[in-house]
Amino acid sequence: MSPRIPEELIDQIRTSINIVDFIGQYVHLRKSGRSYMGLCPFHGEKTPSFSVLEDKQIFHCFGCGAGGNVFSFVMKIENILFPEAIQLLADRAGISLPHDHADDADESEEQRERRKMYDAYELVSRLYNHLLFQTPHGNQAKEYFEKRNIDHATAVEFQLGFAPESWDFVTQFLVKRGYDLALMQKAGLLSRREYDKKPFDLFRNRLMFPIADSQGRIIAFGGRMIGEGQPKYLNSPEHPLFNKSNILFNLHRARNEIRKKRQAILFEGYMDVIAAWQAGIKNGVASLGTSFTESQAKIIKRNADHVLLCYDSDHAGIEAAMKASEVLLHAECQVRIVTLEDGLDPDDYIKKYGAEAFQRQVINAISVTAFKMQNLRRHYDLSDEVQRLQYINTVLEQISSLTNAVERDHYLRTLAEEFDYSLDALKQEQRKVYFQQKRAGGRDKLAKKWNNSINNGVHLPVKNLLPAHYNAEKKLIVLMLHNETWAEEILAKVGGNFNVEEFAALAAHLYNYYMMGNAADPSKFISGLEDERLIEAASKLAVEEIPEELMSRELSDYIQQVLNYPILLQMEELKNEQRRLEREGDSLKAAQIGIQILQLRKSIKPVST
Numbered sequence: 001m002s003p004r005i006p007e008e009l010i011d012q013i014r015t016s017i018n019i020v021d022f023i024g025q026y027v028h029l030r031k032s033g034r035s036y037m038g039l040c041p042f043h044g045e046k047t048p049s050f051s052v053l054e055d056k057q058i059f060h061c062f063g064c065g066a067g068g069n070v071f072s073f074v075m076k077i078e079n080i081l082f083p084e085a086i087q088l089l090a091d092r093a094g095i096s097l098p099h100d101h102a103d104d105a106d107e108s109e110e111q112r113e114r115r116k117m118y119d120a121y122e123l124v125s126r127l128y129n130h131l132l133f134q135t136p137h138g139n140q141a142k143e144y145f146e147k148r149n150i151d152h153a154t155a156v157e158f159q160l161g162f163a164p165e166s167w168d169f170v171t172q173f174l175v176k177r178g179y180d181l182a183l184m185q186k187a188g189l190l191s192r193r194e195y196d197k198k199p200f201d202l203f204r205n206r207l208m209f210p211i212a213d214s215q216g217r218i219i220a221f222g223g224r225m226i227g228e229g230q231p232k233y234l235n236s237p238e239h240p241l242f243n244k245s246n247i248l249f250n251l252h253r254a255r256n257e258i259r260k261k262r263q264a265i266l267f268e269g270y271m272d273v274i275a276a277w278q279a280g281i282k283n284g285v286a287s288l289g290t291s292f293t294e295s296q297a298k299i300i301k302r303n304a305d306h307v308l309l310c311y312d313s314d315h316a317g318i319e320a321a322m323k324a325s326e327v328l329l330h331a332e333c334q335v336r337i338v339t340l341e342d343g344l345d346p347d348d349y350i351k352k353y354g355a356e357a358f359q360r361q362v363i364n365a366i367s368v369t370a371f372k373m374q375n376l377r378r379h380y381d382l383s384d385e386v387q388r389l390q391y392i393n394t395v396l397e398q399i400s401s402l403t404n405a406v407e408r409d410h411y412l413r414t415l416a417e418e419f420d421y422s423l424d425a426l427k428q429e430q431r432k433v434y435f436q437q438k439r440a441g442g443r444d445k446l447a448k449k450w451n452n453s454i455n456n457g458v459h460l461p462v463k464n465l466l467p468a469h470y471n472a473e474k475k476l477i478v479l480m481l482h483n484e485t486w487a488e489e490i491l492a493k494v495g496g497n498f499n500v501e502e503f504a505a506l507a508a509h510l511y512n513y514y515m516m517g518n519a520a521d522p523s524k525f526i527s528g529l530e531d532e533r534l535i536e537a538a539s540k541l542a543v544e545e546i547p548e549e550l551m552s553r554e555l556s557d558y559i560q561q562v563l564n565y566p567i568l569l570q571m572e573e574l575k576n577e578q579r580r581l582e583r584e585g586d587s588l589k590a591a592q593i594g595i596q597i598l599q600l601r602k603s604i605k606p607v608s609t
Contacts, residue, residue, distance in 0.1 A: 005086060005097060013086060014527060016093035019070045020054045025259070026077055026302045027052075035543070039332070041077060041302050042066045044294070046332060053543055057523035060539040067539025069523040078214055079246065081111055082530075088215060110240075117187040117241050120179055121210075121218040124170060124189060128161025128208045128221075138162040140226050141207040148271060149351050154278045157253075158209065163223060165205035188220065188236040203234065209249075209270045211236070211288070214299075216252040222270055222288070233269075233289055245293040248285040248300070249273060255303060257282040263306040265338070265362065266292070266324065268317065272310070272346040279355035281362065284310075292324035297331035308365050310338040312345040318375055325368045336365035339374070369411055372398050388419065393433075396426070400434040472561035473503040478541045479555070480510045481522050486555065487514050493559050499566065502537050509534070564604050571600050 020029065020036050029036040029052060040050035040061040049063035060067035066076060074085040090097050132138035132155075141162040145155055163170070174184055181199050184190045190199045206223030213219050220236035238244060250273045251258075258264045265284040267273050276284045283304075287296055300307055307328050311317040321337055328335045338361050340349045350358045366374070373395055380391040392415060402408045412430060416423040476494065480487040491511050498504035513525050522542035529535045547554075574597050581590040 005083075009095070009097070010086060010527060011524060013089050013093055013095055014057070014070060014523060016095060017070050017089055018054070019057045019059065019073070019523070020052050022070055022089075022092070023052050023059060023073055028305075039301070040064060040066065041298060044298070044331065051543060056542055058526065058539050058542050060536075060543045065536050065540065067543075068535040069526045069539075071527055072535050072539070079243075081114065083111060084114070113183060113186075114240060116179065116183055117239070118217055118219070120174065120184060120187060120189060121220070121241075123177070124173070125159060125161060125208075125210045125218045125221075127170070127173060128163055128210075129159055130161075131164060132160060132162035132208075137164045144207055144224075144226055148275070148347065150271075150274060150278060154274060157277070158250075158274055159218075161208035161210070162226075163201065163203035163206045163208050167200045167204065170201045170203075171199050186239060188239045188242065202236070205229065206234065211242070211247065211249055212252050213241070213247065214252055214255070220247075222249075224271075235288060244288050244290050245295045246299070247288060248296055249288055250277075250285050251299065253277075254283050254285055258285075258300075258303045261306075262304050263308065264300050264304040265308045265310055266300070266328075267346055268311050268320065269345070269347070275347040275350045276310075276358070279350050279358050281359070287324075292320070292327050294327055294331065297327045297333065300328070301331045301333055305334055307333045307335050308338055308362060309335060310340075310346050310362070313340045313343050314345075317345070322372070322375075325371075329368065335368050337368060337371040338362055338365045339371070367407075369398055369402065369407070373411070373414075392419065392421075392426075393429075396430050396433045397437070400430055400437055467565075469561050469565035470500055472558040473498050473500050474541065475558050476562065477503050477506050477510070478544050478546060479558075480507065481525065481538065481542050482520050482546050484514045484518075484520050487511070487520075489555065490559065494562055497563060497566070499562065502534070505531075505534055506538060506541075560605050567600050567604055571597055574600070 023029065023038075024036075027038040027041050027050060029038040030048075034053065034055065036052040036054065037048040038050045038052070039045055039048050040063055042061065043064040043066075045063050050059065050061045052059045058067065058069050059073055068076075070089065071082065071085045074080065074088055075082060078085070078088070080088070087097060132141055138161075141160075145160065171181065171184075171190055174189070175181065181190060185192060185199060189202060191202050192199050203221060203223040205226050207226055209222040209224070210218045211220040211222055219241040220239075222236075223234045225232050225234075235244070236242060249270055254264070261283055263283060265276065265281060267276065267284055267286040269286055269289060273284045273286045285300070287293075309321045309324055309328075311321040311324070325335050325337065338346075340346065340361060342349075342352075344352065346358070349361070376391060376394055376398075380387040382388050382391060395411070395415060399408050399411050402411075408430070412426050413423060415421065416426055476490050476498075480490055487510055490507075494507075496504065496508065498507050509529060510525065513528060518524065522538065526535055526538050526542075529538060574593050578590050578593040578597070581587075581593065
């Protein structure tokens with residue numbers, strides 16, 4: 001894609017995408033008055049503060065301040081640069097972009113590097129794929145996935161490949177095609193020997209799994225060792241395109257199914273996802289063999305309300321599932337857990353029992369509390385009275401943490417029936433545990449609040465009252481965003497005399513925007529901003545209501561408050577100087593300053609109240 005795209009084409013792309021429809025693919029939006037509200041995808045929250053305005057084609061979060069137009073949203077949600085956002089939205093709108101690279105010299109260094117990295121990953125992926133399916137090099141790797149009952153069509157779907165047992169096969173391949181090896185090392189495709197700094201292939205003798213971003217662009221690899229050798233699995237190191245904590249394997253392929261069902265199945269490994277896909281489970285993703293992160297939970301929450309955890313059923317898998325469930329519950333997901341027999345991982349379970357048996361296990365997934373109770377039993381001899389009571393007390397602690405009263409009652413009844421205890425007695429004990437937890441939690445919160453206040457030297461919250469000139473400047477920018485006639489009047493009377501740096505910068509951009517012949521359009525104006533702080537500030541101001549009829553006196557008052565402020569500031573400085581001179585006994589100079597203050601006061605024009 002050429003870095004220089006005509007402004008008219010950029011604007012055509014922006015106006016071809018309805019921001020509500022587009023953001024609605026990432027955030028569950030509900031109509032609320034003139035806007036659409038949802039949970040912000042950029043910070044954790046339980047109460048919706050994320051607003052999308054269809055009439056203005058902008059979004060703004062009142063919680064974290066994120067905001068902008070559809071380009072801003074794509075850049076932030078996908079962690080991509082502006083040219084990449086244009087390409088993504090152009091593809092979505094069915095608009096062709098110029099593809100000559102005549103202007104590549106005008107790319108920033110970052111843009112050029114990212115483009116080269118994307119190209120290299122796509123090229124190397126095709127190389128690995130060719131080696132697997134079209135050459136004898138891949139025979140052993142093909143035998144491996146065939147033994148795992150992965151058929152040819154599935155292997156092709158997931159673009160599997162093979163990295164040969166060579167130290168420089170990919171290195172030489174990239175050199176011959178003109179790629180800079182230092183950049184390829186930065187991209188995680190190569191590494192260097194410590195003793196002579198010579199580059200070598202990072203992946204050798206491995207079945208290769210391409211890892212794609214949410215748009216389906218390959219940005220990393222996972223490699224499974226064929227035969228003996230360690231580590232068994234190896235992922236690309238993190239680099240400018242690849243942050244493990246923000247990527248879910250197979251999301252780009254599974255997203256439509258996840259959104260349709262409002263449900264995702266989270267696995268631990270690539271082979272689990274692939275085997276499940278072949279078994280008919282099309283909404284599976286994996287966390288790249290690392291600890292499941294809050295960022296990954298947020299990504300899932302944007303697309304689904306329900307999550308099924310399907311981890312390995314060994315001790316490590318159970319512990320990982322426990323941790324992942326806590327992260328998902330914190331992200332306000334509804335979580336259930338798929339349990340598998342015989343300590344098998346999902347891939348092995350499907351291989352042993354078949355697709356239908358696995359699908360039954362998915363349908364019969366259990367709640368997190370039931371899963372915890374099930375696994376707690378393994379640590380106690382329930383035939384022993386003492387251990388049985390210990391088990392019940394531990395379970396009561398888990399039940400007490402549940403916020404849903406019906407759910408609490410269900411598990412208390414389960415305990416009562418299983419162990420033939422009085423339901424009333426269990427409820428009484430559970431309430432006792434609950435209040436103990438509440439008291440302990442209250443003390444912890446109080447101590448934390450007290451410690452924070454001591455450490456910060458703050459004892460009571462103080463409301464920050466904004467001065468009149470600040471509110472006036474803010475109102476003027478709001479008016480300028482929505483009406484070019486008001487902008488012309490403000491330019492004529494205020495010019496560059498805004499006192500707040502943020503508003504001065506926005507005013508300068510708005511003056512230039514209207515001088516280019518543009519009509520009032522907050523979304524289009526935001527497209528011309530590069531500073532993220534200004535984009536967020538503009539979106540925050542653009543969501544404000546404006547009066548249908550603005551009285552000329554109101555506009556004049558706002559303007560006058562802005563123009564009066566420097567005079568008031570100068571008067572305050574002179575008053576301080578006058579007081580200093582009076583303390584020092586220099587009454588003559590103090591009187592002279594008093595005259596200056598009077599002259600300045602006369603120059604202040606009144607503001608109606």
